[in-house]
Amino acid sequence: MIDYIDQIIEGNCIEVMKNFDSNSIDLTLSSPPYDNLRAYKGYVFPFKEIAQELYRVTKEGGVVVWIVNDATIKGSETGTSFEQALYFKEIGFNLHDTMIFQKKNPIPQIYRKRYNNIFEYMFVFSKGVVKTHNPIMVDCLHAGLQLNGTTYKNYSKGEQKREKLASPVKKEKIKGNIWEYVVGKKAEDQEAKEHPAPFPCALARDHILSWTNEGDIVLDPLSGSGTTCKSAIQLKRKYIGIDISSEYCEIARKRIKQHEMQATLDFA
Numbered sequence: 420m421i422d423y424i425d426q427i428i429e430g431n432c433i434e435v436m437k438n439f440d441s442n443s444i445d446l447t448l449s450s451p452p453y454d455n456l457r458a459y460k461g462y463v464f465p466f467k468e469i470a471q472e473l474y475r476v477t478k479e480g481g482v483v484v485w486i487v488n489d490a491t492i493k494g495s496e497t498g499t500s501f502e503q504a505l506y507f508k509e510i511g512f513n514l515h516d517t518m519i520f521q522k523k524n525p526i527p528q529i530y531r532k533r534y535n536n537i538f539e540y541m542f543v544f545s546k547g548v549v550k551t552h553n554p555i556m557v558d559c560l561h562a563g564l565q566l567n568g569t570t571y572k573n574y575s576k577g578e579q580k581r582e583k584l585a586s587p588v589k590k591e592k593i594k595g596n597i598w599e600y601v602v603g604k605k606a607e608d609q610e611a612k613e614h615p616a617p618f619p620c621a622l623a624r625d626h627i628l629s630w631t632n633e634g635d636i637v638l639d640p641l642s643g644s645g646t647t648c649k650s651a652i653q654l655k656r657k658y659i660g661i662d663i664s665s666e667y668c669e670i671a672r673k674r675i676k677q678h679e680m681q682a683t684l685d686f687a
């Protein structure tokens with residue numbers, strides 16, 4: 420296992436993961452090729468085998484975040500994202516949360532009789548009960564407001580309504596599960612522009628912070644331009660990246676090297 424830590428490995432992830440110890444990964448953050456939307460070089464995608472290997476290598480309480488969308492073929496969305504989510508459940512994962520990655524700057528599409536697609540799914544699976552959750556907090560809109568005498572519906576007691584003296588609204592609350600990001604515009608994301616489908620660094624950081632602690636191992640078996648791996652280093656986690664394309668592995672290694680050089684300069 421040690422041999423794979425903090426490396427970008429070129430290869431078919433299904434073969435590479437077979438060498439990993441069982442119950443060794445804290446978080447997998449990854450995004451598969453969406454149907455046949457993009458022709459990746461050397462494209463081979465045995466989804467079910469990959470999902471099974473992910474279950475084996477994930478620690479008890481560990482998490483897999485799977486970011487996915489569907490192609491529209493002959494007027495119908497494929498539904499592959501749902502099929503994959505249900506398969507993860509079938510092999511033993513909990514479907515812990517169905518989250519949304521909303522794009523602030525979606526690509527305009529000329530669909531007939533359909534709204535513009537502005538989001539992707541972020542399925543969060545866990546092996547048993549989630550062991551680490553460091554929730555991102557946001558400010559409450561009405562912080563400090565006294566809500567004396569607010570009317571609540573109390574369904575459990577079968578009453579329609581009851582009066583309750585409420586405490587003042589707290590300063591912060593746990594963020595909701597729709598996360599919004601600008602795609603491809605920030606300098607840190609521009610570094611990945613040679614890859615056809617990178618996700619934003621900010622999205623990767625938010626998941627890594629949420630589901631791991633410093634020193635934990637973060638895997639991306641379809642690492643592309645290395646967004647997950649670079650973000651893991653920034654947050655003092657260990658990483659393992661795998662991609663079938665030598666070209667994408669080179670982009671990832673270059674990004675990581677640039678980041679490490681910058682970090683050395685900042686420290687000096």
Ligand SMILES: C[S@@+](CC[C@H](N)C(=O)[O-])C[C@H]1O[C@@H](n2cnc3c(N)ncnc32)[C@H](O)[C@@H]1O
Pocket residue numbers: 430431432433449450451452453459460462463464465611614616617618640641642643644645646647661662663664667
């Ligand atoms: C959607 S992209 C991932 C992009 C990545 N999240 C990023 O930010 O750059 C999917 C990646 O999976 C890789 N891939 C496809 N099949 C693979 C396989 N069997 N093993 C490893 N990598 C594979 C492709 O080369 C591609 O880079």
